[in-house]
Amino acid sequence: MKRSRDPLNRSLHWHVDCRIEAELPEDNIVGTRFLINVAFTAVALIAFLFTGWLGYVNLSLRRQINDWEQRINDNRAEVGDIQHMQREYATEAAKIDQAYALIRPQIYVSEFFKNIGRTRPDQMIIDLIDWNDAGIVVRGSLAEKPERATRILSDYVEQVKSDRKIGPLFRDIGLADLSRGSGGESLRFEIIFRLKVPRT
Secondary structure: OOOOOOOOOOOOOOOOOOOOHHHOOOOOOOOHHHHHHHHHHHHHHHHHHHHHHHHHHHHHHHHHHHHHHHHHHHOHHHHHHHHHHHHHHHHHHHHHHHHHHHHOOOOOHHHHHHHHHHHOOOOEEEEEEEEOOOEEEEEEEEOOOHHHHHHHHHHHHHHHHHOOOOHHHEEEEEEEEEEEOOOOOOEEEEEEEEEOOOOO
């Protein structure tokens, strides 16, 4: 409505306009108070929904915690049995490890044979490998003249001592017996591999 005209002035109408325009409600399509109320209602509704969601999450977590605590309490006896079995297994495993440490071989037969075959000179013939607690005795012959056979055997012993797969396993490696074979064209030999004293 237009508020610029004076209400006491005479108009074309037959009656006096007695309205107090300052106290009349606004005639806007959407009022300011309505917008303020809508805004505060929306904020309150969002806060209410958020609070409800937090309450739901909290309640759900409490139910899950109670459920898991109930499961833990139900399975406490089984867990105790499992822990007892684990302790028994650990004790038995320690006994097995201790027994293995006492009886484990210092050297494996197949590995020793493989390394001897790998390092053996072509002229060397191995007749016997004797194994006992003190060490290993390798007996055989060399189809060479005694002087050359002695040199080959000495070089072979030094080669075996310095070999990284054989040397570290033994305390000492040496020639023990040299004798001429029948006919003088071969040399019989004996090489002793003395084992290291096992650590306790």
